[in-house]
Amino acid sequence: MKIIFITGLSFFMSLLSYLKPMEKPQATSIPLCHKPAGPLSANDMSAMATDPAFQQLHAAPLPFTYTGAGEMIKFSTPDGQSANGFLLKSKKASDKWLLVYQEWWGLNDNIKQQAETFYNDLKDVNVLAVDMYDGKVATEPAEAGKLMQAASKDRLTSIQKGAIAYAGPKAEFASVGWCFGGMLSLQSAIMEGKQAKGCVMYYGRPEQDVEKLKTLSTDVLGIFGSQDKGITPESVKTFEENMQKAGKKVTVKMYDAGHGFANPSNPVYNKEATADAYKLSLNYLKDKLKA
Template sequence: MKKLILVGAMFAMQAFTPRPLEAPIPLCQTSEHDMAMLGADPAFQMLHEAPLPFHYAGKGEMITFATSDGKPASAFFIKSAKKSDKWLFVYQEWWGLNDHIKKEAETFYNDLGDVNVLALDMYDGQVGTTPQEAGKIMQSTPKERLEAIMKGGIAYAGKDAKIASVGWCFGGMLSLQSALLEGKQAVGCVMYYGRPEQDVEKLKTLNVDVLGIFGSQDQGIPPATVAKFEENMKTAGKQVTIKMYDAVHGFANPSNPKHDPTATADAYKNALGYLKKKLS
């Protein structure tokens, strides 16, 4: 993550020509055929500055679970202290399941209470520390594998699980795709500056409203794309709430050199409030 419009190394790159850095990166207008190419685009890579060093030491453990393609998947799991059918799926940025994402998972866990938090490893153990590394991993991860991991996570949570999701960047896109896969089990979806689904017919199958958090200075997910997403959701008969901040792509990541603490705090307050209502 049914055919998903996800990042995958499925198509040849011979015809690809990188765009100038100053030009907007049309990430959200990009077709499935072009998504693998974006990982090699220097301008796209430059939207993601190498994360600052960060080490996580807290709650949680790595687990494994089965997937439909026969290859085990893994995730960082923090189990609710009390038996609970409430789940929050956390989706990584394009760097991978690094310590920053684990810390974000624990933060949500502590603030939500009585919720199982599962941060899925969408890269099967690979983590990029530079834009170039992340780009290569993005290109080499087939969309079919991403879908298999998401479906495996849903199965691990169980048929009675009530699932909300949150993700950033690449994970923002996955959060929305996860909500589509979760069907009637989906209770909430938060996407931070992720590529929106453009297929109105797919959006019609959503069982939840969406909270979208974006930056007005984001060249990858520009305001025009966000406006189109709002229009598509309205056409699909679905509700979306957009929070737009005067910030760049990846502004909510504390390990991002361009991190915006003020916007991050307000965005988290909105995300947490939304998720508390959905997982109450």
């Protein structure tokens, strides 16, 4: 893997604070990425999204305006609507795709910058950062909590399926995301079926349903923090056990760090762990998306 420029690394980090649990106060909502393993009630999700203590775990993202390559696109979704994405298309025709999943803030300019960082480092891979909030972007934790609450499982699933269909039946996928997006990255790999080739999840809430995990067609790289009070080491251990029960491979890298350690906006930002995690992720993705 390549060593990132200091600037690119810092932008990469600045995007990582937004990814926290998401959910709508309904039984149809996706489980919050921060809760330990086990079922969540709608009230749990609503309370967490609006809890000031929880919101304080997410410092507002650093101001940044993206001016690089790429373009916003629209694609159809199975629910009869359309969704948005930020696309960096491979300069050479390629069926290799990296789906990038946002933090809880939405598809902001930091996510676009991170998508371009992966695009430049992977080479000959189409990179699509998927807009999971239908154009809405938060700049403060309270706003992000509201967006997270309002995101229904049905709509989120439809957006992900639409993005997968946009790439086409010959596409080979890898995915990456942080916290909220880490959870979505794993769900994406499940939805991609036989087209899934790789999955990176940064401190996202793991899927703990063994039957769902059995449907994975790829291994998983999980990046977590031993001091994470949301996605605890215990919940990660349960995930490892459930992946083993499902007959699937997961590689876990546990850093001596807290939740959101890869985001410079976060008080627990860990520069060394962030650089190492990116190296690990990039090497993994290069291997999975090699020609």
